[in-house]
Amino acid sequence: MKRFLTATIVALMFASVAHAGPRVTIVHADKPSAYETQAMELLTEQLQKLFDAEVAKSIAVPASAENVILLGRPETNTALKSAVGDRWPKLSEQGHVLRTIGDKPPTLLLGGGSDLATFWAVAEFGHHHGIRSLVGGDVYPPLKPAFTLAGHDRVLEPLVATRTWWPGLLTHFDTGFWPFKDQEQLQRQLQKLKFNG
Numbered sequence: 001m002k003r004f005l006t007a008t009i010v011a012l013m014f015a016s017v018a019h020a021g022p023r024v025t026i027v028h029a030d031k032p033s034a035y036e037t038q039a040m041e042l043l044t045e046q047l048q049k050l051f052d053a054e055v056a057k058s059i060a061v062p063a064s065a066e067n068v069i070l071l072g073r074p075e076t077n078t079a080l081k082s083a084v085g086d087r088w089p090k091l092s093e094q095g096h097v098l099r100t101i102g103d104k105p106p107t108l109l110l111g112g113g114s115d116l117a118t119f120w121a122v123a124e125f126g127h128h129h130g131i132r133s134l135v136g137g138d139v140y141p142p143l144k145p146a147f148t149l150a151g152h153d154r155v156l157e158p159l160v161a162t163r164t165w166w167p168g169l170l171t172h173f174d175t176g177f178w179p180f181k182d183q184e185q186l187q188r189q190l191q192k193l194k195f196n197g
Helices: 002-018 034-051 078-087 115-128 180-192
Strands: 023-027 054-058 068-072 096-103 106-112 132-134 137-139 153-156
Touching: 023 034, 034 054, 034 068, 034 115, 068 078, 068 115, 078 096, 078 106, 096 115, 106 115, 115 132, 115 153, 115 180, 132 180, 137 180
Parallel strands: 023 054, 023 068, 068 106
Antiparallel strands: 096 106, 096 153, 132 137
């Protein structure tokens, strides 16, 4: 029994070392809004599920940071403002950006022209790595992708300004009659799909 326990503990130690993911620091606004908080939560979930990442949050870039994601926009995130300088793209209120801006440490910018658009940038990051957001929930890729913050350079602006979902109240099968808990889940998923009305 003693040998079995020792072997099990050693195996678990090696397994945890073998599966150790990247260390990522999310640098966010000093006082994040509700949408920015949701963006942080979603990004943390994506990094953990996709890459087994160890995620830390900070309002400044730590000197010991191994990988950095700057989240938000210059108006709300002073660390992002000083890091980006004049490289911040011209964005509408709905425009969002995914851009690699440094390699020492590897640094990725996820931001938008508004706090909601910042959330959409995070949703786009997940989509880029194989997550598919459906009305009923998210589907993660069967094989985990390799982790990298390099190679991103996308500025996205919507072709249609208003993207709405009508809940329907014609029959008891319509989503307008769903329980409140299901309505909340639906709203979260529609937000990831960039609906805004």
